[in-house]
Amino acid sequence: MAHPVVALIAAIAALVALPGAAHASSRTKLRAGCQAGKLYDCVELGTYWENGDRGPQSYGKALALYRQACDGGEVLGCHELARLHETGTGVPIDVARGAKLYDRACDGGYLDSCLHLARLYREGRGITKDLKRVRFILSKACKLGNGRSCCDLGLMLHKGEGGRADLAQALTVYDQGCDVQDARACLQAGIAFRDGVGVAKDLEAAKRRLDAACQYGGKRFCDVPLDQGEGGSVDTPGARRPVSERCLDGADSVACMMGTLVRYHERVPSRLEPSRAYFDKSCAEGKGFGCFKLGLLAQEAGDLKKARALYQAGCEASHPEACTNLGFMIAKGHGGEADAKAAFERFSKACLEGDPMGCLNHGVFMMLGTVSPKDPQAALLSYDKGCAGGEPMACHNAGILYRLGLGTTANPGKARELLTKACSYGYTPSCEAAKKL
The missing domain is CATH 1.25.40.10 (Tetratricopeptide repeat domain)
Known part of the structure; x- marks a missing residue:
């Protein structure tokens, strides 16, 4: 649609x-x-x-x-x-x-x-x-200044998809994406410097990039700890909601899963104001990035009707983050009528086009059976895709499904790997859960 x-x-x-x-x-x-x-x-x-x-x-x-x-x-x-x-x-x-x-x-x-x-x-x-062809296409778009392409290319280089793994080159393209204000690329670069992946550990360099991720991506990118595995000590305004009290060890039941919808925020809207004219022009030219940024400004200012319209424009221009925020607003009835089916369609589009948070929300809908019967297998596919793109809560939920054997064969080792990854990204409930596996 x-x-x-x-x-x-x-x-x-x-x-x-x-x-x-x-x-x-x-x-x-x-x-x-x-x-x-x-x-x-x-x-x-x-x-x-x-x-x-x-x-x-x-x-x-x-x-x-x-x-x-x-x-x-x-x-x-x-x-x-x-x-x-x-x-x-x-x-x-x-x-x-x-x-x-x-x-x-x-x-x-x-x-x-x-x-x-x-x-x-x-x-x-x-x-x-043809994953080799994917690398080529993303490399071309990255060189032309598309930050999302840089991040996606970095992930392929990191994992050895479409060719040999090259951690140093992955960091280079993450930095290129960060230079054009792609929050996820900044996050990946920051984690590489923090953990010494493809480069010598450098906490000062890590902090600069993690700060940039926070600045460009808003609240959800502001919880990543500088010390690997110490996510439990994070206490910031953007901290995630804790798991249900019915959850005993952090990963022993579906009650431990993050089951609420999430969206992108703009932590410091004033930082975007100097670029408003550029966003206006970009949005008017049919570029979803500009519409998305204007939507963030409108939403943080409390004009939900305007934000919803701008996210709609961004989503129709195939900007996946705009689809995610639009789905959130439609699901909640913010700025217009609530419509669970329409929200699910936006999350599906966002996930299909590569937005990890869209995949997380898509998985939440599938796991809860919001618009169709509960489907843990489909939810796991969405969570796995979201985790591969760097969404910590998707890693957390996937880890729990692997531990419980829901939608897949039980695999404690895979569960521990995913929970540890979520912890390293700053999702605090995963830290203790990983230690207990």
Whole structure:
């Protein structure tokens, strides 16, 4: 149910007061611009037809407009066309064709398409799975300044996916991601310096990077201890909620699992204010990152309706963190009606596109049976994916399922490994639980 960001921004323009005459234009003006060779107007007009905004709805006309823009060299048109083919929106599903279009948009510099292309090669869905190719794509996007690609590439280098493991190079690309304000990349770099992984231990260097993770990612990135394994001593405003009192040793029952939904916060909103104009421009151009940052500012300011609209715009632009926060707001009924099924769909999209917190929330829904029967096996898959991306609470929940043998064969060694990992990331309930296994 992906819809492009530009149409959403047009629908909420009065709320978010975004600049740019295009977003206040009628179909007539956009049509005239498209006919005059303004290919971005063709893309935006396509979103109007796709969503039935300000007039009739027609997937056929949307496809034709996206194709016209793409053929003319507007990479956003290629991206939107790829999305429709991948998801089967208005056309039969053709993932291979979608991949070719994502590749074209990626080559043209639309970095979100690089992430989608890497995802398809990683999953092997509709195309041959090729982790070596994933490395190449992420490396290209990382060099062009996409922080999430840097972090994902670092994780592959760390684990030896798609080639030999290279811990030193992993740290290099984590730092590159941190330099462009990707909180998760800063976190991974900080942990590498803290634990001496691929580099000599350096607590001062670790602290700089962990502080940056906290600054860029908000509260949930602010609990990571400088001393490995000493997570139990952390006591900060962003500390996680303790496990249920029914839990005896930290990992002996499902009551020990983290079962509440979580979202991204902005710990110091004032630090984003100097960049507000840049976020406005980015969001208006259909870049989900800008919409997400504006959503964080609106939410911390208490304007939940505006935040929800901005997260919606970011999510439709395939920014996974925006989908996670949108799912949280929809689940809680913040800024609009509550809808568990719609929230679950946003968490699914966020997890599919690689957001670890989205995977955590997706797993929570599957474990609790919020919108479907309880499914520990599906929950474990989500938790494992979230843990691989650096989400400590996903590691914690996965560890408990491995210990209890829910959704998988009981594996105490794997449980201890995951709980220890969660502890090293700063999730305090995992620390004592790991010691008792």
